[in-house]
Amino acid sequence: MSVTWNIHPGTGITADEGDETPDASPLSINLGASVQSILSAIKKDDEDRFPAIDLSWSQQDQFGRPIVLSLPKNGLRLQFDGADQRLRLIEITDFTKLSLKYSGSELVKESEGSTSPLFKRVYRLFGASFPGKYMPPVDGKLVGIYVLGWPGVAISFPVEHAVGLQEKDHVALLGSRVTSPADKLAIFEGKTWKDARKQLFVSVISGPRNSALVSRPFDKLPNEIETARINPNEGDVILSRRSPAPPFVLHLNVTTSQDLITELGAPDTKFKMKTPVHDPTANAKKNGARRGSEVKSPPSSYSSTNTDTFDTDFDSADAEDDGDRHHRDTYLCYFSHGMDILVGAADDGHLVVKRVVIHGNLPGSAAFNRHRRLRWTMEFDVDSAVDDRDLHSEAHFEKDIKPELLTAYPDAARDSQTAMGRVINRCWDDNASESSFFLPDQDRSLTDGGDGEQEGKWLGNVRLFQFPGLMFEVGKTGGVVAVVGSQPRQMELLTTLMGVAHEKHALETENAKLKTQIDVLKIMLQSKRSVETILLDCIRGSLLEAMPAHMLLCTQAATQQLIGMTSKFDDDALAASVMAILRENHVGNLFEKMTELTNSDATGIASRLLTGWVAADAGLTHSGYGFVIYARNVKSLNISAVLDSLNNVDYLWSAIASDLRRDFAGCNQLASSAVRFGFHDAAGFSSLNAPYAPASGGADGSLLLNDEEIARREQDPLQGFRRYLLGKWNTYKAQNVSAADFVQVAASIGVRSCPGGPLYKTVVGRVDDANAAPDGNLPDAFGPGSTHDVLISLWADKGINPRELASLMGAHSISRAFAQEANGIRPGSPQDDTPRVWDTTYFNQTQAVNPPRGISRFDSDVNLGRPGTVCGGSFTEFAGNADAWATAFAAAAYKMSIMGIPQSDVDNLVDCTGVLQ
Ligand code: HEM
Incomplete structure (x- = not known):
């Protein structure tokens, strides 16, 4: 059985390998693919299939010149641009190694007596073409080259040179005896080879970097990241993504690991910071003990270029137990996004991003081909004296980047260590997992760059430059191997x-x-x-x-x-x-x-x-x-004047609001959890509960205060959010901020943090109850409790009518389910296909006969949205009328936020909607 390679889907060209590799899997080679994805795919295979891999690049102009990957034994050469490392040109250099087909028909027919494509056969298969370009021989040779092109494909034919060939009819010329069979076929992006070749390595390329996105476009794979914009002042890394996905903003110390998984997908692997990083011996011992060997062996194989492109020997953190989880910082490694992201527990116990490592994937560097290259730019304030036009991944560190950073950080400039950089040696038998990261601690002992006895094992020195919140690892050529953004001290x-x-x-x-x-x-x-x-x-x-x-x-x-x-x-x-x-x-x-x-x-x-x-x-x-x-x-x-101002209600709540708004920016996971948390605290109320102060189980803060209530199954996975919110509330509670108010204000800000989220009346002055709300008052999404009638009556007991309920259900417009695996829902699945936007799509898609792939609907929602019922009718109304929904939601959300509180107490609550504008 032969194996078919997909060579840039769309050109219609495929390649068969023949019978020698019965178990081989097809290789997808698409224009736009990253060096890393292609090399990794090749290297996954056995060495018999790809016996020779040659990689060459320019030391002098590593970003301006192409990276060339030759597979001579497979008759292939692939050229990537140096700056983005994406495939721009696929060349078939030896037609005897592959059996090429165009739309299923062979390009070379043995019966026609040639091992390379003949012009006549090419002409028959590809059809007529405009005249191509004739390049006369150089250096006194006798054979010139005629390149003939079709959209996306060019084929070159050797032609015996004679004066006046240019003027001849190209079909007659190429069909004549003076023309030999084709010696090369090239696949590129563009209409004609003539136009495409000028822009080949710099034009915008449409295919994705990851071939899986070509073959499985509907699988809702995470969006591909185009570039990273680092904003050291804000502690942000803005990841722009392939259109139409919106950018994803990584806020250091705010973005949670759940956000990362939602936006970037599951990491390729995890690496747990097991021991203090400055104690490499301890690390080595631990690794050795677990793997049953004292010393870690060098990577399993090298390419012909002396670069380790095979091994990814991180410690898996998957098996960690819960006890460990909160104490260890863990790197989430995204090889195909070009990043490692360190997450660790914030003061409040919430797992947040602490550091982002962006990899340059420079050929010849120690970590080459572990990650794909991610290009970056850096942005300082417009007011700053720094010219950030030169701060980008292709700039020369010493000449372009360092001088600007020394301007930005004059204190750092005075420190000679910063200006010189510290030297580190990266060598093969370094602990491999460490070698792909920066040395994160100042006090980590560093080897001076040397040669001597270790000669041969060193991959050469790199320098480490450190600025507040930023670290750069710089290779010999001045290119940035990786850049790290971390929270300033x-x-x-x-x-x-x-x-x-x-x-x-x-x-x-x-x-x-x-x-x-x-x-x-x-x-x-x-x-x-x-x-x-x-x-x-x-x-x-x-x-x-x-x-x-x-x-x-x-x-x-x-x-x-x-x-x-x-x-x-x-x-x-x-x-x-x-x-x-x-x-x-x-x-x-x-x-x-x-x-x-x-x-x-x-x-x-x-x-x-x-x-x-x-x-x-x-x-x-x-x-x-x-x-x-x-x-x-x-x-x-x-002091009392200052304290008065500190304790002023408006001041206080505007401070809290800006604090939460900052954390919820971009309608992130904290924002959506805040909305659900507010609902779950308030909806503990039912008119069937025996009445008790202050809210009969309603909006009383008990979900924040009571360990038993938060442990109930229906609260999954709000436990992490509760830790976050408790930590926040602890910083404000001394100023008479009740937990009940904090929960409801957070919910209101959560809604407002989402594009399209309405402002609704928000009040403060609620009284707390640390007792758990009566059990069994929250709605079920699946099972017998999720039918239309059961849900309508459960909400009626809370004072919410079917139209109000429909409007509240619209909050699932920003929902993703993380704890519904038992109900067949993949963790992270959204309930409509715009989960970061507060919009009516949810109503449409809940009622749709054929919902889009990738969304998961709850039975409760489908049952409530069914046409023919009052609630379903409101779903239809809101689907077509965003304003009606906003008005209805604002009224119902306010009603829910005071659920269970007697009217006489509600009358004394203070309106603070103004500070949430
Ligand atoms: C019949 C009523 C409802 C049912 C059965 C229900 C059920 C659920 C379920 C099962 C989840 C997924 C939880 C997970 O596994 O991560 C969820 C998420 C969510 N729900 Fe509801 N819900 C209802 C009403 C509401 C209401 C009234 C609101 C607010 C006004 C709301 C806001 C949310 C939000 C924002 C999320 C996403 C939470 C996050 O991202 O962490 N839900 N809901």
Whole structure:
């Protein structure tokens, strides 16, 4: 049985291998595929099938010149562009090695007496073509080349040279005796070879990098990532994806591992940070013990280019037990996306992204072909002095990237280690898993670049350059092997700041600075807010009223100005800390606030903002970008005025809202879980419950407060979200924020964080109940509890009528199911095909006779949406009328958010919808 290769589907050309490889699987070679995907596919096979693999690339111009992969024993040569490493040209160089077919017919017929395609046969199969290009022989040879083209295919024929050949009719010429059978066939993207060849390695290419996406386009494989934009100030990596998928924004310390799996798919493997990374011996021992060998052997095979392209010997983290899970940072390795992403527990126990490693996949580097290449750009503030046009994956590190980063981080520039970089040796018998990562810790011992006894094993030195929140591994040619974005050491700096305060306190001097710091500590004590929160709030713009003065009061994105001001501080350590915080927090997100303020009376603003402070030097300065409010040498501080402002309801809830909004950005997993959490807390109510204060099991915060309630099966998988929300609430509860309010406000912000999500009336002042709500009041999605009649009556007991229920069910527009495997639903399946958008698609697709592939519907939803019922009629109405849905949802969502609370108490709740706008 012969094996058929799919050579760029669409051209109609396939290749048969013959009988020698009975168990071989077909190889898909599509234009646009990444070097890594093709090499990995080839290397999965046995060496008999691909006995020789040759890879060549240019050392001098590695991104400008192509990477050429030759398979001489298979008669194939593949050319990839150097910058994106995608297949641009497929060349058949030896027709005797493959049996080529066009639309099922052989290109070479042995009966016609040739082992290569004859022009006549080609002409018969491919049809007429425009004249091609004749290239006369060079260097005194006698044979020229005639290249004839069809869309996407070019074939070259050797022709005995004679003067005047160009003028001849090409069909007559190629059909004559002077023309030999074809010696090469090329497949490319473009209409004609003549036009395509000029742009071959730089044009936009349509095929995906991963061949699986060509053969299984409907399998809902994760969207392919085109490029990464790193924003070091924001701690974001924006991943743009193949159209029409929207970009996915990775927020360091916010994006959860669940978000990653939803957006990027399951990782190819996981790597658990088992032991402190700076203790390689411990790592080696552990690995050795588990694998039954003391020393790890070199990778299983090398290509003819001396690069390890076979082995992926990460420790699998799949088998980890629950106890471990919360304590270990784990790398999720996405080979086909070109990234490794470190997730670890945040302070609140939630698993969040801590570091992103973007791989350059430079040929010749130690980790070559483990990941595909992911191109990146880097973005600094428009106001910054950094010219970020030169900050990208193809730039030369020393010449282009480093000088800009030294401008961006002047403190780092003063550190000679940063400018020089640290040298690391990557060698084959390095612990393989480590070799593909950066050395994440400062204190990790580094080998000096050397030769000597290890000669031969080294893959050459790379240098590691470190800037706040960024690390670069740079190869010999100056190309970036990988770049890492991680959370800047913000908390450490803030701790330093507190340290200063305590130290000075101990000195008990009467100096004004000390007084300020003691006052700050008093504020902390009385408001139970940490100086970190106060500072960060100020910097994020949510706390305009108070800020430990002689640090500064700030609004606005004028980072440069603020940094300039810190030079006037008489406390250098403090100035340095504040400066670092400003840089790392990127004051740019205050822009909105600032625009609103600049439109008001400047003096009025200054006095409002400085309430509570008497400073020797305070005021407001204008700048080209906006303004800065500052206070230095504070003489006295009216603590109660500051505390009043801190405890003001509007202030408080706008601070909470901006905090949650930041975490829920982009309608992410936290946002959708918040919406469901709000519903599950409130819907513990039923009129059949024996009434009890404060809400008879309704919106009382019990889901956040009670361990038994959250452990119920129907709460799966909200446990992780509960940990997150509890952690957040803990930072606010001292300011009289009830858990019940926090849950419902979070739900409202969750809805608002989704494109199209309506604003609905949101109130605060609820009273908590730490007892579990009565069991059995939540609806079932499958089984006997999921029928239309059972659900309608269950909701009627909560005071919700069928139309209101239909509007609430629309929240499944942003839903994905993670815990319904027992009901046959693949984890992560959405309930409509636009799960990050609050839209009416859900209603359409729930009622559709043929729903789109890839979505999973719950029985409850299909039953409620069935036409012919009141609820189903409302599904149809909302499917066609987004405004009617928004109005109905807003009313029903408010009603649900106060479920179970007696009307007399509802009357005393305070409306805070304004701060959620
Ligand atoms: C008959 C009523 C309902 C049933 C049976 C139901 C059932 C479910 C189920 C089984 C899931 C998937 C959970 C998982 O496995 O991850 C889910 C998700 C979700 N539900 Fe409902 N639901 C109902 C009503 C509602 C209502 C009234 C809302 C809010 C107004 C809502 C909001 C959500 C959201 C936002 C998600 C996604 C949660 C996430 O992404 O973590 N549901 N629902």
